[in-house]
Amino acid sequence: xxxxxxxxxxxxxxxxxxxxxxxxxxxxxxxxxxxxxxxxxxxxxxxxxxxxxxxxxxxxxxxxxxxxxxxxxxxxxxxxxxxxxxxxxxxxxxxxxxxxxxxxxxxxxxxxxxxxxxxxxxxxxxxxxxxxxxxxxxxxxxxxxxxxxxxxxxxxxxxxxxxxxxxxxxxxxxxxxxxxxxxxxxxxxxxxxxxxxxxxxxxxxxxxxxxxxxxxxxxxxxxxxxxxxxxxxxxxxxxxxxxxxxxxxxxxxxxxxxxxxxxxxxxxxxx
Numbered sequence: 300x301x302x303x304x305x306x307x308x309x310x311x312x313x314x315x316x317x318x319x320x321x322x323x324x325x326x327x328x329x330x331x332x333x334x335x336x337x338x339x340x341x342x343x344x345x346x347x348x349x350x351x352x353x354x355x356x357x358x359x360x361x362x363x364x365x366x367x368x369x370x371x372x373x374x375x376x377x378x379x380x381x382x383x384x385x386x387x388x389x390x391x392x393x394x395x396x397x398x399x400x401x402x403x404x405x406x407x408x409x410x411x412x413x414x415x416x417x418x419x420x421x422x423x424x425x426x427x428x429x430x431x432x433x434x435x436x437x438x439x440x441x442x443x444x445x446x447x448x449x450x451x452x453x454x455x456x457x458x459x460x461x462x463x464x465x466x467x468x469x470x471x472x473x474x475x476x477x478x479x480x481x482x483x484x485x486x487x488x489x490x491x492x493x494x495x496x497x498x499x500x501x502x503x504x505x506x507x508x509x510x511x512x513x514x515x516x517x518x519x520x521x522x523x524x525x526x527x528x529x530x531x532x533x534x535x536x537x538x539x540x541x542x543x544x545x546x547x548x549x550x551x552x553x554x555x556x557x558x559x560x561x562x563x564x565x566x567x568x569x570x
Contacts, residue, residue, distance in 0.1 A: 492517025
């Protein structure tokens with residue numbers, strides 16, 4: 300019954316509230332002072348807290364018992380808490396935001412359990428455009444309400460990647476990157492995964508372990524759009540426990556054919 304109360308309409312309304320409150324915000328490079336470290340270990344900036352407060356206030360207004368797991372605040376029971384969880388990254392792409400680069404988002408996954416495979420719904424809202432990516436398990440992935448699908452063929456067109464430490468991470472994936480016509484690094488895992496689900500990219504990869512609030516929303520989007528997601532060895536990530544700790548590196552592909560080719564390249568090139 301609780302899941303029935305959490306629907307696409309709720310997600311879209313939250314996306315609209317976030318965009319109307321934050322969408323016009325433009326920060327000058329390095330003028331935003333941090334508020335200390337959040338639960339996830341990274342610095343919290345005022346825009347992070349603003350977004351988190353909006354999400355928490357909205358969830359409280361729904362009167363649904365839910366436990367929030369957020370990069371900034373950590374764990375918080377809303378309306379008494381419960382098995383239903385909201386896994387939140389208030390601002391994914393904080394470094395972009397505080398340096399004036401207009402590419403960041405809010406990501407939220409609704410989880411009916413404790414594992415990535417229990418993600419039931421997701422929202423990724425581009426805070427600069429207001430575009431909302433949503434997904435519901437078994438019902439599909441959507442861009443502003445229009446159903447989306449991943450790239451249908453097996454060609455290597457565009458690869459999106461993230462590199463937490465470029466000196467360490469890029470050599471691990473260089474053999475794969477070199478086979479693509481174009482590469483992109485947006486600085487936001489959730490946006491990376493949303494546009495992979497949209498069909499804009501053949502592959503998204505991040506060789507460093509990521510936290511579940513970084514990729515949970517994108518995981519459901521890509522799965523529902525027809526894509527495949529594993530770690531860099533091809534292992535399922537559905538049994539990964541949700542939380543604030545770094546867990547696994549991510550390889551997400553538009554389809555099984557692309558995924559198998561990528562895994563072969565990655566695992567041949569690794570020492």
